[in-house]
Amino acid sequence: MLIIAMLKGVPAKTTGVITVSGVLRREEMELVMNPHDTRALEAAYYLKRRVGGKVIGLSMGPEPKLVPIMNDLYEPSQESRLVPRMPIYGVDENVLLSDRRMAGADTLATAYALAKGIHRIIQLHQEALDGLIELVRNNAPPAEVEGKARELYNENMLPNKVYSTLPTVKESYVKLFVEGRIDREELLEKLEEARRDLINFIILAGMKTSDGETGNTGPQTAEGLSEFLGITIPHAAFVVDFEVSPEENSVIAERKLGNLLQKLRIPIPCLLTLHTEYTPRVPPASVQKRVRLNNYRGQLRKIRIWDATYIGADPEKLGFAGSPTIVGPGMEIGRPPVQKVVGKTLVFKQDMDRFEWNGKRYGPFKKYDPVGGLPEELVRELESKGLLEVFTLKHMIEELFGGLQVVARAV
């Protein structure tokens, strides 16, 4: 099974964020993996042990920032500055969508690109099997078929059951064919079946990202992919628990919509976003052993970096150009207008009407308004008249709770 984990690079520190007219300039900040994506990777690891296959990390963003993150996904049990530590086997391979035309995307344009990327991942695996199928169909000699299979296997494009160099896998389809234990027709059937299997993928994502915080991209990617594949790819957001059904054609997922807990049967292929409360199940060891035939060669530590053209994306639908929403200038919500330091700030003892001092008008002031901003000399004068005092804890309590009605005398 192709298990695709969608991952996002998010700013490590949200302070000192650099934006140009509202658009995040990611390449100028340190990016780390979105913390919510750890759940997606844990779920991917569960699936790999439950049904076998390979885990593909998929992301979109500037290459120099995303490549280091993706490199650290191969061994997430190791200490990393960019990826939270996870006690799991890492991803088998990574696909990075990177193209200037993808920059400045809102969730619609992001989902469009990711769905195109996933579509391309599936096509790539189909093309690999198609190549092999064609050779078999064209009566290529078994040695040539095996040669092609080995080449594809080394590129991580064929599961062990189709071809494997592992000594433990003695009965791959191609090997059986080479040894004359199955004929060409049977091999073709098996290869066609493996090709059909490719559509039984599962996409996993965190429930939201720590920067955008929308949670839109998961469901929207499922919708985009439905369009490209011509079949409805369902999704379930906020999954807290799931397992693959015994028939392995659906997932049984529990998801939380507020205080509504829905237990759903979702047919594969599908997309799940994982709630922060998700904890992965552990498949029985017997299953883990059995499904290894569905695994691929192993880790391919070469990140596949794809641009818009390669994934067949319409540049008009990508990035800023393809985003219906526009982020306007942000507004700071910084220091509150009135700040009082307990034990320090001088405040008015009582309400004061507007008054004139040295030809200028001041006020009116309310009880406990700080004198900040008034000329020093004026402050001294007010102080000497006994109109000011230092703001205390008692005053704060009076301000915060004084207007409230006491309902019960506490003992």
Place this chain on the structure above:
Amino acid sequence: MSLEQYRDVWVYLTREDGKLTRPSLELIAAGRKVADKIGQRVVAVMLGYQLGDAPNEAIARGADAVIYADEPWLKNYLCLPYTRVLVEMCRQYKPYAFLFIADELGRDLSPRVAYRLKTGLATDNIDLEVEDYYFGKDNTTYKNVLAQIRPDFATRVAKIYTPRHRPQIASIRPGNFEPLPHDESRQGELIRFQPSPVEDDFKVEIIEEKTLPKSAVDLENAKVIISLGLGILKDGEGRPRNPREGLKLAEELAELLRERYGLKVEIGATRALIYAELKELEGIITKERQVGQTGKTVAPDIYIALGISGAVQHRVGMIRSKNIVAINTDPNAPIFNIAHYVINDDLYKVVPQLISHLRGQ
């Protein structure tokens, strides 16, 4: 598309036990604010089975019309059939804007609706305005565009515009609009929409549905939040303190405020304190108390930060509190930059004083 033909502000309402939820009533109020500015109607949208009096209630609570579908196959929420019906409604009636509640259901449903309509979705808004928007790329000023105001990921808010597409879809965070009063005299048109089910939409099947007991911790609706940070591990002299002592003080203060003023008070915490996984706080300071970027965003009347330095991730989750009281020994703690009341002192000294002053008042 001709933008002018898109009219009315739609609000997607949800029910619980047959009644409109509070966030739904808030959503009508949000829609009202926008509709009144552009001289259009608020149209409530409801899907379900046996809606009963809910459509009339929507009118009484400020909607001008209701479009609803009342079908047995819409009884339980499922994303695919719900998406299809809402998209059909939009294509037929062409709304100017479509508002959803920014809760989990809204976040499951609205993204698919927006994608299928190929329009923009602004999530998690706290307010809405109507503005003219000049878009440089087109050299065009778009009239009466929704300014969708949402907290940015820094200590900022950002305005999101969807000038060229309709409907402008936005989700609104609960707790930002006051429901309108019930007015029995209001009249409005009720339109029953009669969609047909499509088999493919039911490939996802509900095995079971349960309503969970509401979480005992309700930060979002608290009037006062007393939040704890790692600072509770030390007192003013730098001596280590059992975090339970800090918790006990916070609880004592909370209890006092509840009893005395009948206030809804909750204990919150920073991510740092929760993830420190202290044995002493196990089962008490849990994730559901987390305030901040990856936890809850809160805006109580009074937020009391005990031993919280105020990392930006925490600040974005509480900065809209009406009164922020920060107690911290570190004079440079960033929390002081946003506090209304700065108490640069030992919380183990100050909180007992607070309690005794409150008692004495």
